[in-house]
Amino acid sequence: MTTTLVPRHALVTGATGGIGRGICLALIEQARKDGLAIRITAAxxxxxxxLAKLLAELRTAGADVHGVTGDLTDPVQCVELVQQALDAGGDLTALVCVAGASGPGRLANLPLAQWDLTFNLNVRPVWLLAQAARASLMRTRGSITAVASMSGLHPHPGYGAYSPAKAALIMLCRQLAQEWGPDGIRTNTVCPGMIRTPLTEAVYQDPATLERRIGLVPLGRIGNPDDIGQAVAYLTGTGASYVNGLDLVVDGGVADHMLSMIPGRPGKASVQDD
Ligand SMILES: NC(=O)c1ccc[n+]([C@@H]2O[C@H](COP(=O)([O-])OP(=O)(O)OC[C@H]3O[C@@H](n4cnc5c(N)ncnc54)[C@H](OP(=O)(O)O)[C@@H]3O)[C@@H](O)[C@H]2O)c1
Known part of the structure; x- marks a missing residue:
C-alpha cells in the first residue's frame, strides 16, 4: 500500500483552531522533508x-491553499465541504478531521440538545465527511485521521457528552479502518492530552493551575499544537503505510499517571531519584 502521490492534498477541518493550524503547518513541513508539493484545503x-489569516500563513509556509467553509453539524454542508475541496484541489490524499468542542455539564441534567450537539459536532461529521471523500481516497489510497481526546479513553466527570462522543469517534474510526482498509484507505485517530491552544489558554493564565497541570505530566510540560501536528503528519505519511485503526495517544503520559497517585505507593520517578 502506498500513500505517496504528487501533489498531496489534505482537507483539514477545524483548521482555524489551535490544533488545526498546528496540523496544517506540520503537514507542510513533512511534505517539504519528503520533497513533495502539498495542497491544503482548510475548513x-x-x-x-x-481563515484569511491562516490561508496567508500556510501559503507563506509553502502550501497551495484553499479555504472552504461550512457548519459541520449540518449533514448537507459536510458533503458540500468535501465537494468544494475536490473542486478546488482535486483528489484528496488525506482527510484530517479536527473540528470539535467540549460542552461542560453533568449527565444528571444535561439538556438533550447539548448531547445531540456534542455528538453532531465531534462524531457524525467524521462519518459523513469520510463517506463523501471515500471515492477520492480510494483513488489515491489515502488516509483519514481524526482528532479525538484523552477524554474519549477516560471518563471526564462534568464534561457532559464529550467523553462519550470522543469514545464513539475512536470506535467509528476503528470500524472505518476495518471496513475501508480493503479499499486502501487507512483510518486512525490521535488522542491529545492537555494542549495549549487559544481554546484552553485561559486556564493556563493562572500560574498555580499551570504548575499543578504540569505536575501531572510525566514529561513535565503541557503539549502544544505541533505535538499533535507531528503525530498527524506521521499517520498521514508513508511511514505509517501499514498503520490502520490505531488510536495514537499524544499526552506526555498524563492519562496513564493515575496509579502513581495512589496514597501509600511509591510516587513517580524523577531525575532526582537517580
Ligand atoms: N486543546 C486541547 O487541549 C484538546 C485536547 C484534546 C482534544 N482536543 C480536540 O482537538 C480539536 C481541536 O481543538 P482546539 O483546541 O484546536 O479547539 P479550537 O481552537 O476551538 O478549534 C476548534 C475548531 O473547530 C471548528 N468548529 C467548531 N464548531 C464547528 C462547526 N459547527 N462547523 C465547522 N467547524 C467547527 C472551529 O472553526 P471556527 O473557528 O471557524 O468556528 C475551529 O477551527 C477538537 O476536536 C478538540 O475536541 C483538544
Whole structure:
C-alpha cells in the first residue's frame, strides 16, 4: 500500500483552531522533508479574518491553499465541504478531521440538545465527511485521521457528552479502518492530552493551575499544537503505510499517571531519584 502521490492534498477541518493550524503547518513541513508539493484545503465554520489569516500563513509556509467553509453539524454542508475541496484541489490524499468542542455539564441534567450537539459536532461529521471523500481516497489510497481526546479513553466527570462522543469517534474510526482498509484507505485517530491552544489558554493564565497541570505530566510540560501536528503528519505519511485503526495517544503520559497517585505507593520517578 502506498500513500505517496504528487501533489498531496489534505482537507483539514477545524483548521482555524489551535490544533488545526498546528496540523496544517506540520503537514507542510513533512511534505517539504519528503520533497513533495502539498495542497491544503482548510475548513472553518465561517469565512472571516481568521481563515484569511491562516490561508496567508500556510501559503507563506509553502502550501497551495484553499479555504472552504461550512457548519459541520449540518449533514448537507459536510458533503458540500468535501465537494468544494475536490473542486478546488482535486483528489484528496488525506482527510484530517479536527473540528470539535467540549460542552461542560453533568449527565444528571444535561439538556438533550447539548448531547445531540456534542455528538453532531465531534462524531457524525467524521462519518459523513469520510463517506463523501471515500471515492477520492480510494483513488489515491489515502488516509483519514481524526482528532479525538484523552477524554474519549477516560471518563471526564462534568464534561457532559464529550467523553462519550470522543469514545464513539475512536470506535467509528476503528470500524472505518476495518471496513475501508480493503479499499486502501487507512483510518486512525490521535488522542491529545492537555494542549495549549487559544481554546484552553485561559486556564493556563493562572500560574498555580499551570504548575499543578504540569505536575501531572510525566514529561513535565503541557503539549502544544505541533505535538499533535507531528503525530498527524506521521499517520498521514508513508511511514505509517501499514498503520490502520490505531488510536495514537499524544499526552506526555498524563492519562496513564493515575496509579502513581495512589496514597501509600511509591510516587513517580524523577531525575532526582537517580
Ligand atoms: N486543546 C486541547 O487541549 C484538546 C485536547 C484534546 C482534544 N482536543 C480536540 O482537538 C480539536 C481541536 O481543538 P482546539 O483546541 O484546536 O479547539 P479550537 O481552537 O476551538 O478549534 C476548534 C475548531 O473547530 C471548528 N468548529 C467548531 N464548531 C464547528 C462547526 N459547527 N462547523 C465547522 N467547524 C467547527 C472551529 O472553526 P471556527 O473557528 O471557524 O468556528 C475551529 O477551527 C477538537 O476536536 C478538540 O475536541 C483538544
Amino acid at each position: 472553518a465554520s465561517q469565512p472571516g479574518e481568521r
